[in-house]
Amino acid sequence: MTTSPTVVSFFDTATSTISYIVKDPASTACAVIDSVLDFDYAAGKMTFDGADQIIAHIRDNNWRLEWLIETHVHADHLSAAPYIQQKLGGKLGIGDQICLVQDTFGKIFNEGTDFQRDGSQFDRLFKEGDTYKIGNLTAHTLFTPGHTPADMVHVIGNAAFVGDTLFMPDGGSARADFPGGDARTLYRSIQRLLLLPGEMRLFMCHDYGPNGRDIQWETTVAAERDHNIHVGHGTDEDTFVKMREARDKTLSMPKLIIPSLQVNMRAGKLPPEEDNGTTYLKVPINSL
Numbered sequence: 572m573t574t575s576p577t578v579v580s581f582f583d584t585a586t587s588t589i590s591y592i593v594k595d596p597a598s599t600a601c602a603v604i605d606s607v608l609d610f611d612y613a614a615g616k617m618t619f620d621g622a623d624q625i626i627a628h629i630r631d632n633n634w635r636l637e638w639l640i641e642t643h644v645h646a647d648h649l650s651a652a653p654y655i656q657q658k659l660g661g662k663l664g665i666g667d668q669i670c671l672v673q674d675t676f677g678k679i680f681n682e683g684t685d686f687q688r689d690g691s692q693f694d695r696l697f698k699e700g701d702t703y704k705i706g707n708l709t710a711h712t713l714f715t716p717g718h719t720p721a722d723m724v725h726v727i728g729n730a731a732f733v734g735d736t737l738f739m740p741d742g743g744s745a746r747a748d749f750p751g752g753d754a755r756t757l758y759r760s761i762q763r764l765l766l767l768p769g770e771m772r773l774f775m776c777h778d779y780g781p782n783g784r785d786i787q788w789e790t791t792v793a794a795e796r797d798h799n800i801h802v803g804h805g806t807d808e809d810t811f812v813k814m815r816e817a818r819d820k821t822l823s824m825p826k827l828i829i830p831s832l833q834v835n836m837r838a839g840k841l842p843p844e845e846d847n848g849t850t851y852l853k854v855p856i857n858s859l
């Protein structure tokens with residue numbers, strides 16, 4: 572029988588991101604997926620209210636944090652994983668194709684040789700089909716590139732954390748136009764997800780409340796197969812690619828893409844301080 576993990580959700584209104592605590596029902600072990608650091612870009616100010624809520628929830632329940640998972644290098648929010656790790660421990664993991672992302676954005680941000688492009692800032696680099704434990708729970712990874720070249724879906728018991736491969740059925744799918752993204756690859760990754768058992772619970776990384784509905788983040792594989800507006804009802808690959816590429820041309824860049832990439836490609840850590848003790852982020856002109 573497949574275990575049903577306890578899932579606690581945290582919605583960040585500034586970036587429409589959902590972070591999760593996933594807990595083994597048979598022990599105190601848990602994992603945090605896709606945490607968010609609060610960043611006021613105009614003021615250059617970082618705060619940790621969202622991450623502190625996650626930390627408080629884990630501490631108040633006497634849970635033990637074993638893993639911090641990033642489904643991919645997010646372009647719309649900064650990860651709070653190192654902040655949470657510093658307080659609670661646990662290992663930080665991401666897909667092994669992070670090296671490609673580090674190479675791409677290492678060039679765009681003209682990082683020096685001290686910026687490692689081998690994923691060594693993380694504790695674990697997951698490959699397709701890898702397994703790991705959260706207490707007695709078994710988790711495994713599915714490599715699902717397309718939105719970015721390094722996306723992983725984490726299947727934990729009867730729940731899958733889909734990152735930005737899929738949105739809720741009425742939200743469709745994520746954009747595929749960032750450097751290294753590809754609509755056709757995304758379609759093929761989504762098809763793999765749709766082959767998971769129909770009753771499997773799916774947890775989104777984002778929801779924007781389309782058509783004025785309340786924010787939602789949980790659905791099932793069957794509901795996506797039957798109702799997803801971009802890939803449901805057996806939509807074929809060419810139809811999807813045409814729709815996705817046309818739609819992506821109309822989207823503006825996420826507000827926090829420039830700070831997010833510089834921080835998240837470093838596993839959520841900041842670039843080194845300059846000689847005045849201040850940390851700076853760059854803005855590349857006309858190169859994204």
Ligand SMILES: [Fe+2]
Pocket residue numbers: 643644645646647718735
């Ligand atoms: Fe994303």
